[in-house]
Amino acid sequence: MTVRVAVLGAGGVARRHVEVLSSLEGVEVVTVADPERARADTLADLAGARACSSVEEALDAGRPDAAYVCVPPFAHGDPERAVIARGLPMFVEKPVGTDLTVARELADLVAAAGLATATGYHWRCSDVLGEVRERLAAAPAYAASGYWLDKRPPVGWWAHTNRSGGQVVEQLTHVVDLARLLLGEVTEVYAAGVRVPASQPVRAHEGDRGDVDDATVATLRFAGGAVASLTATSLLDLKHRAALHLFSRGLVTEVDETGAAFVGADGRTEVTPTEDPKLVVDREFVEVVRGEREAASAPYAEALRSHAVAWSVAESARTGAPVRLDDVLAPAGVAG
Ligand SMILES: NC(=O)c1ccc[n+]([C@@H]2O[C@H](COP(=O)([O-])OP(=O)(O)OC[C@H]3O[C@@H](n4cnc5c(N)ncnc54)[C@H](O)[C@@H]3O)[C@@H](O)[C@H]2O)c1
The missing domain is CATH 3.30.360.10 (Dihydrodipicolinate Reductase; domain 2)
Structure with a gap:
């Protein structure tokens, strides 16, 4: 199974994930979203993916199997809610928020939806x-x-x-x-x-x-x-x-x-x-999405506790x- 990935946020850490994901067998980055469109364009070019200006477009247009949330700490919330609403497995970069309010809400939503997750605690x-x-x-x-x-x-x-x-x-x-x-x-x-x-x-x-x-x-x-x-x-x-x-x-x-x-x-x-643990963290998540592995090393609930x-x-x-x-x-x- 080729795992199709949407990347939300196109900054420094997103580039690293795109490079690692592109090096893995059977993984395709299909969309990259960033409100700063030039950033989305640059990273999408690197990945051979479609650049999007909104999270919704990236999740709907690309028919992804999973999403990476690579936004700064203050921007957590809406991207994850959009991913969870579509029932997609989700990788979230650390920290999962600036405080605990959004992170606790998201942990509850993830648990209620029974979604597979991984986080950037590599x-x-x-x-x-x-x-x-x-x-x-x-x-x-x-x-x-x-x-x-x-x-x-x-x-x-x-x-x-x-x-x-x-x-x-x-x-x-x-x-x-x-x-x-x-x-x-x-x-x-x-x-x-x-x-x-x-x-x-x-x-x-x-x-x-x-x-x-x-x-x-x-x-x-x-x-x-x-x-x-x-x-x-x-x-x-x-x-x-x-x-x-x-x-x-x-x-x-x-x-x-x-x-x-x-x-x-x-x-x-x-x-x-x-x-390199930075490679392993992405491979683990892909294996979870494929059903080849039960859970990632740091699923969302663990990330919330840290x-x-x-x-x-x-x-x-x-x-x-x-x-x-x-x-x-x-x-x-x-x-x-
Ligand atoms: N695990 C690690 O080793 C590691 C390494 C570096 C960064 N990080 C984490 O990754 C996160 C991002 O860091 P960075 O260095 O990539 O920051 P960055 O500022 O380089 O990139 C973040 C990008 O997200 C975009 N963005 C903001 N709101 C968005 C939204 N709602 N939807 C889509 N995109 C949005 C910004 O425009 C920006 O391009 C931080 O929380 C940081 O701690 C983790």
Whole structure:
């Protein structure tokens, strides 16, 4: 079966998915939609697909079997509702929203429709995680440090909390997701953030300073008893580190997008994935659409839970108060 795909949003991450999908056997990108028509045209040309100005046109004209939602955080909602209304399997890029309101609504719609989903939490797709889990089963981690230490991304929406959700929601969320996968559910978070004073000159490449914090430090407690500290910063001129380090009795386990390392008294062992997780995440979704695989590594409901933790960290940094995940995820929780 050839899987026909509609791509909604034609920016940086959509290009990556189009390149990967085009490299897979039996997959055809049939339509690309973006309100910025020139972007849709460029990416559609690359894919040999039809360019569309609206999500509806892309979903109706192309007779797709599945859709990719590759819009910025603030634009989630209408594209997914259109996909769900047509009963199509759906891949959604992370984060699934800026806050929890739309994401919770969409999770309910997906569940009610029984749709197959996948999300852009591709760190889960690294095949080194099998060995990581085995080592952690033998030597459980009681503590962890997570990092997203980077420069500001060049997209205009990023600097504004109401458009990106902020750095924790937009970037550190990959590390949060991995921490949930390896340490279990988070019960409570506490965080603080800081901004460079307005009196400091804006550096040319920083562009729009917006309102996002320049650094956030958080403490997380997990249901199993483990604790973690997470640090995000966009103060740098290059990506310094995006990783999760886990601490067990006699063992440090370092995990990032490119592999894992195990450090103990007998030295350091590094392992790298046999396949790029960014490719695997798309192949998994195609297999789910074809019925060759039961579920993707990070279906929408899982993405919502990781997003809820990231949002709680941002909320704690904003209010100065700890946030309990039970309150956030309860049916009538603080996030509605
Ligand atoms: N998983 C990953 O590794 C990864 C990597 C990069 C980006 N992302 C995520 O992907 C998302 C998009 O990032 P990007 O870098 O591609 O941003 P971008 O700004 O380059 O592209 C987003 C595109 O979506 C379009 N758009 C906005 N509203 C739309 C709508 N309603 N319908 C259709 N298109 C719409 C915009 O015009 C823009 O062209 C972000 O949430 C980002 O966090 C994930």
